[in-house]
Amino acid sequence: MKFEIVVDFYPGDTGEFIKVNEENCTGCGMCAKFCTRDVWVQYDVIYRPSNLKQCVECGACWNVCEYNAVIFSEPAGGTGVKFTYG
């Protein structure tokens, strides 16, 4: 069966709800490794959540970051990923 990733999003600006603390980031890449949505992109050494629009808010990057470099807040009210079935 053809595997498709079908994701809905609410319209509207989520704001930068995931950010990187560049001073803390060591470039270990754990955030990118566990991100299923390719949100994290490497620039020289450090990683930035450049593709935040693709994020489904699972929080894997925040959990795996041992250096407290991932700042994980919430999208603005009524925006961000939209799931249906659970």
Added chain:
Amino acid sequence: MSEEEFDCVVIGAGCAGPAAAKKAAELGLKVVLLEKSLAPGTKNVSGTCLNTAALIDPDLHYIMEGPVEREIKEIRMHHITPDRSTIIHEIPTGGILLLSIRRDHFDAWHTEQARKAGAEVKLGTTVVDIIEDIDYVKGVVTDKGDIYYGKVIIDAAGVNSIVGRKAGLIPKRTGTNMILYVTVNVELGKEVIDERFGDCIEYYLAPGIQYKTWPWIFPKNEVVTLGTGGYMDENLINEEFPSINTYMENFLNLPLVKEKLEGGKIVAWGLHLEYDEPIEKRVKNGLILTGEAGGFVIPFLGEGMPEAFFTGIYAAKAAKEAIEADDLSEEKLNETYEDLLQQNTFMQSFWYVGKENKESILTKTDREISEMMQNVIISGGFITNVVHNKWMKGAEEEDIELVKEGYDFLEFIQPYRQVASDFNEIYKKRRSQ
């Protein structure tokens, strides 16, 4: 920017939040339920089937009135190795095992019950911070800068809840404490699902489709939901499995599965984190963590929604007693909360079974897990596995206490092993209302 005061502020309209808000309102408290999405059940939620063994608790009878997709009466276990496929089809006598639900429909209904009971509901309202004053959590701040003060704050905002994180109760979790898993919903239409799946959930174990968990297919009305994933340790993602989606892709293309999904279309994909250990501290002055926020989920056993309902309700009861006593301290809140948790046989038994089985899974090789799973399937499930393991260990170590422990547990869970007729009766009555 506005400021409002409530007895209870509940964050999150998933499973625990509406249960807490409804109970708090019924107990006469002034309560507001804040939900970040525009419709309940549309954020990062997981959970698709309700265990009827939990719903026979009088606290949860009302849940039976909610929108149900399918009444699950059978289980099929597929154990696939390169040599052979073993399929066990279990049909318990005359009972509904699980209620399959859609979370957008169900959570919306549940939130409406909270509203009808008197809770104020605010959708599209994201909590981004908490207000603390002399060691007491006093309120929450939304992304618009609005402040909701509450005598007791009930956190029901899920596994990564910002409330629990800001309060210092939810730590970072990975490795064998956290499960990352992916779901897809395949639309097949009711008739095709009736024919290929019926009212039956399916579990699979096969090479390359899971990492120390067990993939499943749960039928809903028009779609079937597939789920798989694994513990977030260093072996989950590697060259062979560059993404969690690889496990799902292999699952979808397992010949047995592929055949059943023929002609279907993927209509939704989801990604979830689930914490697999109880949170050390679930209560703080003025704050109670419930549901996934409180670590009240046992993903290994596919359990979570009833725990969320129960803990939401218990948190509301604890809040009521604390407010009446004019003592919002951690000790006071914890007193009622812990007491109610300890009295709940369903939750206690699932924690016990989950812990014992997880231990045996994590210490075994993949081959040993396959063999154990086959035993689990053939000998009647995880509960039997616990008793069996205790018995064998006791015999091996010549320690009768271990055997007694297994036997005591079997006695302890007896009321929950024969619930079918009770459930069916209550369910029928509730649905006809």
